[in-house]
Structure formats: structure tokens, C-alpha cells
Amino acid sequence: MTRWISYLCGLIAIMSITADRAAAHHSFGAEYDVNKPVTIAGVVTEIDWRSPHTFFFVDVTDKDGRVANWKFEGYPPTVLARLGWKKDQTMKPGDRITVTGWRARDGSNWAHSREITLADGKKLMFGPPAGTGDGGNAPAVDVR
Amino acid sequence: MTRHAVVGVLMVLSLIPASVFAQAGSVVPRGPDGKPDLTGTWQGGSTLRGSWDDANAGFGVGGSGKNPDVPPVIGSNERPAGREAAPYQEWAAKKVLESFNKRAIDDPTSRCLPPGVPRSVMLGLFPQKIVQTTKEIVVLYEYMHTFRMIPLNAQHPDDVLASYMGDSVGHWEGDTLVVDVIGFNDKTWLAGTGTFHSEALHITERYTRVDRDQINYEVTMDDPKVFTKPWKLTSTLMLREGTRVQEYVCAENNLDPANFEKLLKEGVQIGR
Numbered sequence: 001m002t003r004w005i006s007y008l009c010g011l012i013a014i015m016s017i018t019a020d021r022a023a024a025h026h027s028f029g030a031e032y033d034v035n036k037p038v039t040i041a042g043v044v045t046e047i048d049w050r051s052p053h054t055f056f057f058v059d060v061t062d063k064d065g066r067v068a069n070w071k072f073e074g075y076p077p078t079v080l081a082r083l084g085w086k087k088d089q090t091m092k093p094g095d096r097i098t099v100t101g102w103r104a105r106d107g108s109n110w111a112h113s114r115e116i117t118l119a120d121g122k123k124l125m126f127g128p129p130a131g132t133g134d135g136g137n138a139p140a141v142d143v144r
Numbered sequence: 145m146t147r148h149a150v151v152g153v154l155m156v157l158s159l160i161p162a163s164v165f166a167q168a169g170s171v172v173p174r175g176p177d178g179k180p181d182l183t184g185t186w187q188g189g190s191t192l193r194g195s196w197d198d199a200n201a202g203f204g205v206g207g208s209g210k211n212p213d214v215p216p217v218i219g220s221n222e223r224p225a226g227r228e229a230a231p232y233q234e235w236a237a238k239k240v241l242e243s244f245n246k247r248a249i250d251d252p253t254s255r256c257l258p259p260g261v262p263r264s265v266m267l268g269l270f271p272q273k274i275v276q277t278t279k280e281i282v283v284l285y286e287y288m289h290t291f292r293m294i295p296l297n298a299q300h301p302d303d304v305l306a307s308y309m310g311d312s313v314g315h316w317e318g319d320t321l322v323v324d325v326i327g328f329n330d331k332t333w334l335a336g337t338g339t340f341h342s343e344a345l346h347i348t349e350r351y352t353r354v355d356r357d358q359i360n361y362e363v364t365m366d367d368p369k370v371f372t373k374p375w376k377l378t379s380t381l382m383l384r385e386g387t388r389v390q391e392y393v394c395a396e397n398n399l400d401p402a403n404f405e406k407l408l409k410e411g412v413q414i415g416r
Contacts, residue, residue: 029247029253031416033402050397052256078390079269079288082196105412128269131249139244140336141237142229 014074026103029134031092031113036103037130040070040111044095049087053074056091058099058112059062074127083125095119106137172319177277179298180279180319180353182274185389186381189268193357196271196387205257227377228337234368243338245416248402252331256394258308260324260332261347262363266379273389281314286389294323300400306343308332323349334365336378342369357383370396 028034042058054077058070074080077087084090091097098117106109112126131137175181204346216416232240243250253259265272270287274305281294294314304311304327311327324345336374359381366374 027248027400027404028249029416030249030407048397051392052396052398054392076392078392081390082200082387084197105407105414106410134247135244135337137217139233139241140230140339141240143241 001070027134028112028128028130028132032102033103033105034102034128034130037100038103038111039098041098041102042070042096043084044091044093044097045069049080051078054080056126068109070109070111072111072126073099074113075125078124082130084127085124090124091118097124099136101127103109147378154204163185172353172355176276177278179278179316180321181320182351182359183275183276185271185384185385187268187271187387188266188361188381189379190382191380192382196384198377199382199384199411213364228375229374230334231372232370233372236340239340240338241338243340247414247416248337249408249414251289251396252333252405254398256398256401257331258288258290259285260308260328260334261292261310261350262335262361262377262379263333264288264290264292265349265363265381266335266359268375270392271382271384271387271389284389286392288394291393300324300326306330310345317350319350319352321351323347323351325349334375340370341365341367344369351381375409 011144033109040058040060042060045057045059047056048054054074056072056074058072059067060070075083081087096119099111099113100115101111101113112130114125114129115123116126117123149298158371164350172188173181173183175183175385187196187199190199202368220343222284230237230240248254258264259267264285265283267287270285272286275282279296279298283292283294285291290309291308292312294312296316298313300311300313307327308329308331309383312323312325314323316322316323324344328341328343328347330340330342332343333340345367347366348364350360352360352362354360361379361380361381362376364374364376365371
């Protein structure tokens with residue numbers, strides 16, 4: 001566990017968890033844990049622009065020089081384009097970035113991305129808020 | 145009108161801020177038949193005027209947009225905020241709750257299936273394009289790459305096959321487009337996690353373009369096999385000029401079913 005923690009450049013204690021706001025196509029809550037926010041800094045190794053969700057990979061080096069490759073999930077290409085992302089331009093392999101998000105429930109080097117800070121300091125959203133797609137805060141029926 | 149009068153009118157108009165024309169009360173575009181022209185690219189589930197960028201900057205789509213005071217874009221499988229609960233029969237309500245408590249892992253769209261109606265209309269992450277003629281209206285949805293054809297003043301065919309998006313026919317009641325939809329299969333969710341229905345589903349939609357920027361959308365869902373009474377919801381579609389409807393091929397790299405199966409097999413706690 002401490003090894004994992006050493007990979008993390010910082011945990012965000014308080015995040016604005018605006019669950020149930022977006023309309024991605026699948027359940028956040030099944031795969032990701034809203035109680036495990038994560039902020040990671042590293043070097044982009046690959047960006048896979050695909051539907052239904054885009055993935056990118058980041059090499060993270062801990063203080064002992066060990067490198068771990070993390071996988072991040074985000075919006076599909078058309079949604080990213082509408083948010084200002086340009087494929088092969090805005091972010092490329094080799095770029096140093098910082099990304100915030102939430103870790104996968106299975107504990108692997110995998111997370112749901114929310115905001116990326118690019119090498120030039122510019123910030124762009126890469127994924128929807130936590131809770132997206134898992135039904136929001138209230139069921140469609142009244143609970144009796 | 146004399147030249148002086150025209151100049152006078154133009155001078156008066158020039159004193160009115162341009163923003164006024166973009167707000168409520170602005171002229172509703174009309175087609176050659178005099179009916180409101182709904183043609184355009186629209187964003188569902190939003191109340192914000194302006195371009196896609198204007199309405200979705202800041203937190204991004206799914207956030208609260210530039211103005212935190214307005215309701216956020218709602219999710220495609222969420223209960224619309226502040227709206228009445230779905231009037232499911234008791235046995236059916238239990239089934240809806242089951243899906244909610246399993247965090248929607250049985251969502252048909254997690255298998256990339258078409259979202260159906262009204263889910264396709266009310267979601268905000270993807271745009272939809274309406275193309276209107278005097279005889280037929282076509283709606284193209286980016287989400288799941290689906291479409292609907294709505295012939296006007298027509299009858300449903302007598303050989304309708306059950307489908308995800310149903311069979312639509314429309315007519316005008318004054319300035320409101322009324323669309324009657326039948327012929328659904330039972331494989332879609334209506335509006336909110338687990339909101340299933342039967343093949344008896346009968347939907348009536350009312351589209352009213354109230355000004356240049358906004359269509360008021362009202363949908364009544366009737367399904368006597370699962371509801372105790374018809375379920376009515378309202379929403380809005382906001383004009384997004386300059387936004388293109390593009391390709392979204394969900395099946396390209398869909399990992400969800402395999403992921404969900406793995407999580408369940410490994411006993412990872414996903415329930416609420």
C-alpha cells in the first residue's frame with residue numbers, strides 16, 4: 001500500500017464531487033471509487049482516441065526511481081473535441097502532465113480522469129465528474 | 145415606407161442591444177408552410193443559451209456550465225432533478241431500485257445498444273440534429289449514432305417491428321409538433337437508471353420552439369403493463385449553432401461488459 005502511495009504525488013482531500021451530472025454511457029460507480037481521488041504527475045506514453053471512451057497512459061516515477069504505467073479513462077473523441085482537445089496536438093506522448101481523477105475499485109494502476117494540467121499549465125477536462133452513469137443520487141422511483 | 149422612415153426604424157433598432165434578440169421573445173424561424181422550423185443542432189437537458197462552448201465551458205459537459213445557478217446538464221440515466229417519480233407498479237418499482245443499487249451495470253447502453261426514447265432526446269453530453277421539411281422530420285443523434293424519421297400527417301405502418309427507437313409519426317397542433325411513438329421493444333430505459341418498460345409502451349412527445357434558442361420538450365410515457373398511470377416529464381433543447389453532429393461508434397472498443405463481469409466474479413463491492 002505504501003508503494004502505491006509513493007506513486008501518488010498528492011491526494012486531493014476535498015474535491016467537488018458533483019456526481020450524477022453527465023451523460024456518459026456507462027457506470028462510473030461500478031468501476032471507480034469516488035472515495036479514492038487521485039492526482040498523478042507523469043509522462044504521457046500513449047493516447048488511444050476511441051469510442052466509447054478514450055484512454056491514455058502515463059509513466060509515473062516514484063522517489064526511488066521505479067516507474068509504473070497508469071491507465072486513465074475519459075470522454076470519447078467527439079466530446080473531447082467539443083471541449084477544446086485537438087488530437088495529436090493538445091497532448092502528445094512525451095508530454096509531462098498532471099491529472100486528477102478517481103482510482104479503479106480493483107486497486108490496479110487504473111483511474112477515471114477528470115482534469116488534466118498540460119505542460120504549459122493549461123487545464124482541460126478529460127472526463128466527466130465522479131458518479132457519472134451510475135444513476136445519480138436518487139432512483140427514478142420513490143423508495144418506500 | 146419612405147427612405148427617411150426606414151432609416152428611422154434602423155436607428156431605433158440599432159439602440160437595442162444585440163443580446164435582446166438572442167433572448168426570450170426573439171423570432172421563431174418558420175418553414176415554407178409557416179410552421180416553426182426546428183432545423184438545427186440542439187443540446188438536450190440544458191437550459192443555457194449560447195454556443196456549445198458558452199454553455200459547457202468551465203466544468204465541461206456534465207458540470208454546471210458557466211452559471212452555477214442554472215440546473216446542470218442531466219445524465220442520460222438519471223432521474224431528472226425535481227421531477228415526479230416514475231409511477232411504476234410496486235413489483236416494477238422494486239426492479240427499478242435493483243438496477244439503481246447495482247450502479248446501473250445492467251444499463252443497456254453499457255452494451256452499446258440504442259438508448260431509445262426519450263433518453264436520446266433528453267441527454268446533454270452529445271448533440272442531436274433536427275432536419276425539418278414540410279413532409280418529414282429527421283432527427284440524428286450523435287449518442288450511439290441513431291436516428292428517427294418522423295413523417296408528418298401519416299399513420300403508423302401496420303407491420304411495425306419492435307425496435308429500440310420505435311416508430312414515430314408527427315403532426316402540428318398550432319405551433320407545437322406532436323410526435324406519436326409506438327413499436328418499441330422492451331430493451332431500453334426511459335429516463336433514469338432501471339426505468340424499463342414493456343413493448344406496450346406508447347409515447348407522446350410535444351416539441352414547442354418558444355424562441356430562437358429553445359425548444360420546450362414534453363413527453364408522456366404510457367405503459368399499462370408497468371405503470372399505474374402515464375409518466376410525464378418536461379425538458380428543454382437548446383440551440384447550439386456551429387456544433388457538428390459527429391460519429392460515435394460505441395462498439396469500437398467497448399470494455400464495459402467484460403469489466404463488469406470481472407468485478408462481479410472477483411467479488412469487488414460495487415453496490416450502494
